[in-house]
Amino acid sequence: MSVSIPEKSKISHFLVFFLISSMQIGIGVLGFQRIIAKTAGYDAWISVIIAGLFNHIIIWIMFKVLESTNGDLVSVHTFILGNKVGKIISSVFTIYFVLLATAVLRTYIEIIQVWMFPDLKTFWYAFAYLLATIYIIYGGFRTVTGIAFFCTVLPSYLILTFAYTVPFSNFESILPIFDHKLKDIFLATRDMSLTYLGFETLMMYYPYIKNPEKSKKWAHLAILSTTFLYTVLTIITFAYFSEGQLEKTVWATLSMWKIVQLPFVERFEYIGIANWNLIILPNICIAIWCSSRILKRTVNIKQKKGVILIALLCLVSLNFFETRDQINWLNDLTGKIGFYVNYFYIPFLLVTVLIVRKVKKK
Amino acid sequence: MKSWFFKSEVKNDMEKKEWEKFLVRSNDFKKIFYVNQKTKVRFCFSFMSTIIDENTLQTNILPYLLEKDFNELDDIKLIVPMSDVQISDDASQIEQKIFNGYILVTIETEKKRFAFIAAQKEIVRTVAPPEVEFSVIGPKESFVESIGQNLNLIRKRLPIKELIVEELTVGKLSKTRVGIMHVEGIADPENLNTIIQRIKDIEIDNIVDSSYIVQIISDNKHSPFPLLLDTERPDRVAAILAEGKIAIVVDGSPHILIAPTTLVEFFGSFEDYYLNYILSSFFRLIRLFAVAFSILITPIYVATLSYHYELIPKDLLSTLITSRREVPLPPILEALFLELTIELLREAGARLPTKVGQTIGIVGGIVIGTASVQAGLTSNVLLILVALSALASFTTPVYKMGNTIRVLRFPFLLFAELWGLLGVVFCFILLMTHLLRLTSLGRPFLEPLYPLRVHDFKDALIRLPFSKQNMRPQFLRTEQPVRFNKKKTKDKKQDIDE
Numbered sequence: 001m002s003v004s005i006p007e008k009s010k011i012s013h014f015l016v017f018f019l020i021s022s023m024q025i026g027i028g029v030l031g032f033q034r035i036i037a038k039t040a041g042y043d044a045w046i047s048v049i050i051a052g053l054f055n056h057i058i059i060w061i062m063f064k065v066l067e068s069t070n071g072d073l074v075s076v077h078t079f080i081l082g083n084k085v086g087k088i089i090s091s092v093f094t095i096y097f098v099l100l101a102t103a104v105l106r107t108y109i110e111i112i113q114v115w116m117f118p119d120l121k122t123f124w125y126a127f128a129y130l131l132a133t134i135y136i137i138y139g140g141f142r143t144v145t146g147i148a149f150f151c152t153v154l155p156s157y158l159i160l161t162f163a164y165t166v167p168f169s170n171f172e173s174i175l176p177i178f179d180h181k182l183k184d185i186f187l188a189t190r191d192m193s194l195t196y197l198g199f200e201t202l203m204m205y206y207p208y209i210k211n212p213e214k215s216k217k218w219a220h221l222a223i224l225s226t227t228f229l230y231t232v233l234t235i236i237t238f239a240y241f242s243e244g245q246l247e248k249t250v251w252a253t254l255s256m257w258k259i260v261q262l263p264f265v266e267r268f269e270y271i272g273i274a275n276w277n278l279i280i281l282p283n284i285c286i287a288i289w290c291s292s293r294i295l296k297r298t299v300n301i302k303q304k305k306g307v308i309l310i311a312l313l314c315l316v317s318l319n320f321f322e323t324r325d326q327i328n329w330l331n332d333l334t335g336k337i338g339f340y341v342n343y344f345y346i347p348f349l350l351v352t353v354l355i356v357r358k359v360k361k362k
Numbered sequence: 363m364k365s366w367f368f369k370s371e372v373k374n375d376m377e378k379k380e381w382e383k384f385l386v387r388s389n390d391f392k393k394i395f396y397v398n399q400k401t402k403v404r405f406c407f408s409f410m411s412t413i414i415d416e417n418t419l420q421t422n423i424l425p426y427l428l429e430k431d432f433n434e435l436d437d438i439k440l441i442v443p444m445s446d447v448q449i450s451d452d453a454s455q456i457e458q459k460i461f462n463g464y465i466l467v468t469i470e471t472e473k474k475r476f477a478f479i480a481a482q483k484e485i486v487r488t489v490a491p492p493e494v495e496f497s498v499i500g501p502k503e504s505f506v507e508s509i510g511q512n513l514n515l516i517r518k519r520l521p522i523k524e525l526i527v528e529e530l531t532v533g534k535l536s537k538t539r540v541g542i543m544h545v546e547g548i549a550d551p552e553n554l555n556t557i558i559q560r561i562k563d564i565e566i567d568n569i570v571d572s573s574y575i576v577q578i579i580s581d582n583k584h585s586p587f588p589l590l591l592d593t594e595r596p597d598r599v600a601a602i603l604a605e606g607k608i609a610i611v612v613d614g615s616p617h618i619l620i621a622p623t624t625l626v627e628f629f630g631s632f633e634d635y636y637l638n639y640i641l642s643s644f645f646r647l648i649r650l651f652a653v654a655f656s657i658l659i660t661p662i663y664v665a666t667l668s669y670h671y672e673l674i675p676k677d678l679l680s681t682l683i684t685s686r687r688e689v690p691l692p693p694i695l696e697a698l699f700l701e702l703t704i705e706l707l708r709e710a711g712a713r714l715p716t717k718v719g720q721t722i723g724i725v726g727g728i729v730i731g732t733a734s735v736q737a738g739l740t741s742n743v744l745l746i747l748v749a750l751s752a753l754a755s756f757t758t759p760v761y762k763m764g765n766t767i768r769v770l771r772f773p774f775l776l777f778a779e780l781w782g783l784l785g786v787v788f789c790f791i792l793l794m795t796h797l798l799r800l801t802s803l804g805r806p807f808l809e810p811l812y813p814l815r816v817h818d819f820k821d822a823l824i825r826l827p828f829s830k831q832n833m834r835p836q837f838l839r840t841e842q843p844v845r846f847n848k849k850k851t852k853d854k855k856q857d858i859d860e
Contacts, residue, residue: 277791
């Protein structure tokens with residue numbers, strides 16, 4: 001049942017930190033504040049923390065599920081459902097990862113079109129970007145991990161830029177705490193899920209980790225640090241914008257950059273958006289890698305061909321989303337599916353694995 | 363039995379005739395007969411007069427053979443005061459030996475056996491100060507074009523029996539001698555085997571220089587990045603051998619190859635080790651900044667002025683606009699024009715004799731620069747940026763890497779023109795991926811950045827003091843990871859005034 005991966009293509013356990021955090025931080029960060037504030041108002045920062053706590057539980061569950069078969073999602077499915085049905089169910093996840101990659105790339109291109117280049121051709125930019133992705137994935141999973149590593153480390157200086165907003169912020173605006181219903185806070189927690197999405201890719205690259213037992217600590221640390229980052233960012237945003245202003249700000253994080261002033265740079269958001277190229281790269285690479293990996297594991301298509309196939313699929317589907325509404329719909333859909341996959345399907349898998357194991361033992 | 367013996371003798375004889383037929387066609391092939399004065403034995407010398415040392419022949423070989431007791435071939439070993447005398451009956455060796463500068467001695471009484479006496483004429487350039495990797499402080503020796511001399515320079519610095527040189531011959535026509543050096547007990551045998559295997563597998567007729575070998579045995583032959591470090595400094599080679607790496611010495615080349623290597627190594631000058639660690643760390647960081655500056659500054663100029671002039675603050679913008687007011691060209695053409703001018707100057711300077719080259723540098727730098735600004739072809743801001751970035755590209759201590767950096771600017775320029783800052787970042791992604799995928803002897807090229815090895819940071823972007831360098835680099839997987847006992851180097855902790 002377990003998948004054998006040659007030792008030389010495996011990765012060190014601590015790199016899981018970068019794989020998870022780089023996958024979580026993507027396009028959602030740029031505008032999640034408005035969405036969560038819609039339901040929970042300025043209490044939404046609590047939702048950010050709650051969602052983070054849930055993520056810890058989900059990661060714990062994921063490791064439990066994966067340990068049971070010592071393989072990936074496909075081997076879990078075949079363990080539960082047998083070879084044929086398991087593979088059919090697994091191949092559905094190909095579509096899910098394609099969806100993830102498409103949503104991220106399309107939204108990013110939309111941001112470029114809105115903020116920097118109104119005339120940027122979606123097709124050509126996506127084409128180049130996906131070519132780069134193919135080039136990365138052809139280097140093997142170690143290269144993909146390397147990209148995740150550099151794309152977390154290099155743009156991390158951007159965090160500092162948010163300090164510029166502090167003098168213009170009013171931190172009392174998040175008071176009073178808990179003036180929203182618990183239900184609203186939990187609804188906001190659900191809305192937060194798109195921003196947190198991505199760590200389910202662990203289900204695919206788990207066999208590539210050299211020392212899975214040690215990597216748990218790093219996985220939790222990754223979740224912890226993204227939760228921390230998002231909470232800080234949410235609080236800064238709430239302090240910087242008034243509630244009414246935030247309602248009209250689609251990309252709150254980007255708007256905050258407008259306040260950054262350097263002696264040689266006037267509009268910092270341009271640099272921020274260009275840098276975001278790096279941040280979404282691991283999102284797309286890991287998603288497409290996972291997708292093509294499932295293809296290889298289920299239908300036996302060589303990953304070299306699978307990647308091209310998946311990239312083509314992304315490229316074609318990108319062009320169906322032109323207007324803001326359509327892109328919004330795409331994001332909502334991805335968010336919803338991701339929400340159910342992470343918070344319902346994976347715990348469900350754990351339960352089934354435990355039951356199947358008991359039955360098989362008897 | 364006898365007939366078989368006879369046949370092989372005939373064959374031997376034939377072979378002997380075969381090579382001679384060829385050799386006599388060359389004017390410098392000499393075949394001279396002599397008679398020993400005491401024993402009256404007739405003997406014969408065959409050699410290529412151009413590659414043997416006539417002096418040795420006249421003073422160290424011939425007088426002894428003519429005057430001492432010389433009866434049979436084995437006597438040569440006794441009477442000739444030369445260390446390299448071989449006696450053989452293998453006719454197939456003859457051709458190679460003659461061309462390696464040996465003298466073939468045959469005597470009348472023994473048809474099947476013959477002797478070789480080494481009398482090579484070594485024309486070796488004197489050991490000069492390094493020119494490519496010059497350093498103000500530190501040894502002033504550099505390698506020359508002879509493998510023997512180069513090995514001598516290295517052995518002097520590592521006088522241990524563990525320093526092993528394995529020799530291979532590469533090239534069907536050139537028969538180039540290639541020595542592979544490593545320190546037994548430190549270097550990873552796997553690395554050594556990979557190198558030996560790759561060199562054995564080389565399929566080429568002619569190896570002129572060690573850079574041929576770099577291009578043939580590199581992990582990725584289509585990368586603009588050099589994947590083996592080459593150096594002309596014996597001190598560097600000795601230090602690197604002690605670190606657990608492997609050196610490849612090629613006859614006829616003053617550059618010695620070092621493998622495996624990493625990207626950061628190309629930005630470390632060997633002078634860094636001769637300076638205090640604070641200074642050398644500072645210089646290394648300066649160099650890294652220079653590389654980033656050199657690659658990125660013109661693309662960023664093109665990107666901002668073509669697409670994002672909003673990025674520039676008001677005061678700076680007015681400076682830029684004043685300087686560009688008269689320029690009719692779009693930023694990309696302006697930048698390409700200047701970059702190409704600089705490249706032309708460089709190329710011209712490199713090809714011309716030194717004295718003329720200097721003149722060209724002045725003419726190009728001052729006259730063309732000023733004139734093109736005055737003519738309104740380029741803005742003076744860009745002129746400053748391009749000149750600075752050219753200057754910055756020269757800070758790279760390894761010449762080959764400097765070349766790579768010059769070339770890297772152009773794809774960045776094209777992407778900057780295409781998509782502005784996005785394009786610059788996109789091109790950076792491509793570059794980063796390419797670097798991530800590169801390996802040197804199967805070891806990741808970006809180490810210690812990725813895979814992250816904190817221990818190896820002590821001698822990468824910065825250099826820590828020698829007392830901290832007690833471990834060999836991890837990525838080399840050395841057999842003996844400890845360099846020296848750290849405890850003995852520790853300073854004693856003393857209180858004030860004790």
